[in-house]
Amino acid sequence: MALDARGIPEELPASSRAYAGFQGRISRTMAGSQPWWPPRGQAAEGAPNVVVILCDDMGYSDIGCFGSEIVTPNIDRLAAEGVRYTNFHVTPMCSPTRAALLTGRNSHAAGIGYVAHADPGFPGLAMELADDVTTVAEVLRDNGYATFMVGKWHLCKDADITDTGSRKSWPLQRGFDRFYGIMDGMTDMFHPHALYCDNTRITPDAFPEDYYFTDDITDRAIGMVRSAKASDPAKPFFLYFAHGAVHAPLNAPAEDIERHRGAYEQGWDRIREERLERQQRLGIVAPGTVLAPRNSEPGDDVPAWDELTDDQKKVFARYMEVYAAMVQTVDTSLGRLRETLEELGEWDNTFVLFTSDNGASREGESQGTSQYFDVLRHYHGGGDLDGAFDRDLAAFDQIGGPRSLPHYPRGWAMASNTPFRLYKINTHAGGHTVPAVVSWPRGLTGVAGQIRRQYVHATDLYPTILEITKADDADHRHGVPLKPLAGHSFLGSLTDAEAPETHREQYFEMVGHRGYYRDGWEIVTRHAPRTRFDDGEWQLYDLRTDPTQTRDLAADHPKIVADLAARWERAAWENQVFPLNEGSGLLRTQRPEREDAYARPVRLVPGTPTLERYRSLMLVYRRSFRVLVELDFAPGDRGVLFAHGCKSGGYSMSVDDDRLTYFHNHSGEMSELACGALKPGPRQIVLEATALRGGLHVDVRVEVDGEERGRLDGLPMPMGQAMFQGIDIGIDRGSPVSWRRFDAEGTFPYVGTLHAVTWTPGEHAPGAGPETLAKLREIGTTFE
Known part of the structure; x- marks a missing residue:
């Protein structure tokens, strides 16, 4: 019987010979033998920890270092020691931003071009992360990082947030070692509807009287970090801290609300003016920046505060007191996390990005409500917001507490987005321009308190993290070739205020609203539902001289409009944006x-x-x-x-x-x-x-x-x-x-x-079943 060099019979099948060889290696004497271990990812020596803190629906001016009257000492300290990006952009909706931020690809290309409560059957609206994109968590884990996530995921289909649904777009399946939080888009902050720990749903019978979701996820994040550093102090970690705050429903502990009592009686018009004044003093916006006029578009309009009744002023101010308290809980959470990292000796080598997933939300509509879902009923044509207001006035002291689920009226969203126009969902600046603060004491020296004005997009975070961690990117995932990255590292601008912009152009799309940015010019539409998509609806702004979009130059520069519109069209095809949402309701109705x-x-x-x-x-x-x-x-x-x-x-x-x-x-x-x-x-x-x-x-x-x-x-x-x-x-x-x-x-x-x-x-119900789909499709094709 012929033997090979290892002493294994040559006539054995190849698989058997390989196994026999392995058995031989582990059965021979240890003396002089060479061990065999499979290769594992190893982080670069001295690689930093990475913490990404993402708020939900926080407006551009809602933190102190971006002009707010809300006291946010921990975020402000982060800014004082690091840098602020005043030209940081996301998508106009939460789920798409999360997809873009985690994958470095545009949201439609990543499979989530809209909020993840739909599944109409198109690749850009699959409502789960695509197989041919990676997440930064997957890449960092392969490069030797521990990877943790707490808070809001919102990157998979409704039908998959079930005990038998696919988990392929759940956090652990997309690169995280540990997860604690919610899978849906929002929750009751005092009584979360469904908590998940790793891959398992938690259904407690009741919550303690002092329970608060932000406190809970902060405790969990701190626990994950402590455990990791106790287990292997040399292993760096990636923590994605995705707040449920400050998304509606707006809830905050009573003592936090009380701190803001009376702070908003002057109303949203005066608050906007004061925030702009602070922004100019802080250098967030240039001196002489024009405050966008009060939103006046039909359906987006906001009345002057002085035109409201005394009862309206009283209740509306209360809504904003709750919102301000909620912002403050986010700041307190950051402070607790920082204290832990300082105690562990990890703070100086931790890269931190603090930002928001879209502009402030107008979903409280004209009057707000102490029960957020009154607004949903109103959308469906069955709401009585006047009656809801009377109820809120009668239960004034309960607004924001455990028995209410409030949201503020859109006048406060307008104030939160100071100095920009419109809101979340819109592709105007108020929908996608957000505050961003970056800190990394060991890696960013000599930049404390500085401001950066380079254009940066959510897709840029992925390549930036790869550069600071020296991690190797993947080119395949589970054997599938990957889509190219859309983002570009902004590390150069972190250390150099004069560094050239790396992100020169970007498309936007949300529920039919469109936009395209290139080298300081931006075209944008505010598309009316059930109307034809028409190049005549493009507006044009020179953001270098008019960042608040107050002067439409489309009629003066038709060639620029045509060029940017063509670029938008090309980007839409490249990123699987089509079909556009024409407003018939088909997007939310059509299901597999x-x-x-x-x-x-x-x-x-x-x-x-x-x-x-x-x-x-x-x-x-x-x-x-x-x-x-x-x-x-x-x-x-x-x-x-x-x-x-x-x-x-x-x-x-x-x-x-x-x-x-x-x-x-x-x-x-x-x-x-x-x-x-x-x-x-x-x-x-x-x-x-x-x-x-x-x-x-x-x-x-x-x-x-x-x-x-x-x-x-x-x-x-x-x-x-x-x-x-x-x-x-x-x-x-x-x-x-x-x-x-x-x-x-x-x-x-x-x-x-x-x-x-x-x-x-x-x-x-008659008029609400599958037979309506054909009618919706007919409506949709009329305006396509």
């Missing part, structure tokens, strides 16, 4: 057939964890449905039979004093239906909900053993994300559907023999 599985009947038994939000929603959303409760009742049995939703919207049923009650909550407005006594023995309780035309309202009827016990007609149907939480059986976890019941009994777990509760979805 595979999601039909989430509308199948489900039988839940006691002990089942909270059914996830999206699966629960599909059982009832804009359709009729039936809920069957099976139990053996004995006198004295009591508690919640089922609960779907939370304080912002939902419905539930419970038994107390041997009597059955149905609760229906819409944006905090409660309807209760007394359904009479239950007799001992096996019982079947049925909730029959009939969706009315349009799916905005529902008639409900309750039966016990076939006998009707009561009905309520024309109730508002809880809408979409308004039902933050999914379905609970035998308990009402987290935020309650009914505060009255919660105050008396807490989570009120059922004591008795509850066998199961079954949801059976019915027909879609």
Whole structure:
């Protein structure tokens, strides 16, 4: 038998010979042998830690070092020791910015060109990170970094935030060793609807009275860093700290709100003027910079503060007090993280970027509300914001606390975006120009307190991090060749105020609004829904002399407009931007057939964890449905039979004093239906909900053993994300559907023999079902 040089029979198959050779290596004597270990990534010697702190919906002027009256000493200290970028740009929406920032590719090219609550079936709107882009976490992990994330992810489909959905676009599958936070776009800061630790959903029955989401994720981030440095002090880390603040709903601890009492009684017009004055003193904007006029476009308009009633001024000022308090909690979080890094001796070699994911949000519309989801109802044509205001005035002191989910009116978003025009979603400057502060004590010397005016985009962070960490980039991911980077390192400008710009041009697109920047010129549109996309809607601004976009020069420079419009078109094709959102609603309505599985009947038994939000929603959303409760009742049995939703919207049923009650909550407005006594023995309780035309309202009827016990007609149907939480059986976890019941009994777990509760979805409401898709497509092609 012939043997090879290693003493392995040559006639063995190649795979067997390789295994035999390995066995031989580990079975021979250790003396003189050479060990074999697979190669592993190793960070460069002295490589810095990297911390990216991303706020949600924070406006350009909302922190002290960018002109705010809000006291932010920790962020201001970061700026005093590092540099501020006054020309830093993101996309006009949260999910796309997060995709661009993490991947270094434009958001559509990364697969997420819109907020990740859609899946219309186009590559640029896949609502999950594409297979042919890498994240900075993936690359740094391959280069020997520990990688951590806390806070808001919002980079995967609704249907995948389920126990059986794909996890391929979840944090751990996209490069993070550890994750703690929320998967959705927003949450109740006092009662998060669904927390995730790594790949696992957490559903606590209740939260402590002093719980606050920003404090929680700060604790987790500090714990991750401490553990990593205890395990391997030489291993650098990457921490992506993605705040849920200051996105609506606006919640803050009472003592923080109280610090701002009375600070906003002068109104948004005066606050804007004062912020601009500070910005000029600080050097954020040039002396003589013109404040953009008060937003006046129909649907985006803001009244003069002096035109408001006294009651409006009182309530609107309260909203901004809560927002300011929320900004301050972000600053406190940074201070706590810094103290930890200083204690560990890691601060000097930590690169920190603090920024926001888009401009301030106008989603509170003209009047704001203490229940954010009133605004969603208003969008669907079923809202009464005047009535909501009267409720907010009556419950003034609760605004911002655990029983409210507020958002401020768009006048305050205008003030937050000082000195720019318009808001989040718009491709004008107010939508995508954000504050940015960079600190790295060991790597940036002699630059303390300096300002940088070079144009920088979110896609530039990825290559910058690669340069400062000396990490090798990937060219394939799981065997798939990668899209080229869109960003360019801005490290040169960090150390040199006169360094040339590396990011010379950039396209923007959001819900039909378009924009293109090149070498100081920018074209932009404010596209009206359900109108044709027309080159005649382009506006042109010379940002070198008019950064606040007050002088439209399109008529004076048609050749520049034509050139930039052609560049936008080319960039749109290269980055899979098409089809454009023409405003028909098709983008949010069209879903893949595979999601039909989430509308199948489900039988839940006691002990089942909270059914996830999206699966629960599909059982009832804009359709009729039936809920069957099976139990053996004995006198004295009591508690919640089922609960779907939370304080912002939902419905539930419970038994107390041997009597059955149905609760229906819409944006905090409660309807209760007394359904009479239950007799001992096996019982079947049925909730029959009939969706009315349009799916905005529902008639409900309750039966016990076939006998009707009561009905309520024309109730508002809880809408979409308004039902933050999914379905609970035998308990009402987290935020309650009914505060009255919660105050008396807490989570009120059922004591008795509850066998199961079954949801059976019915027909879609007339005018709200799949048959509307054809009509929406027809509308869309009219304006394409």
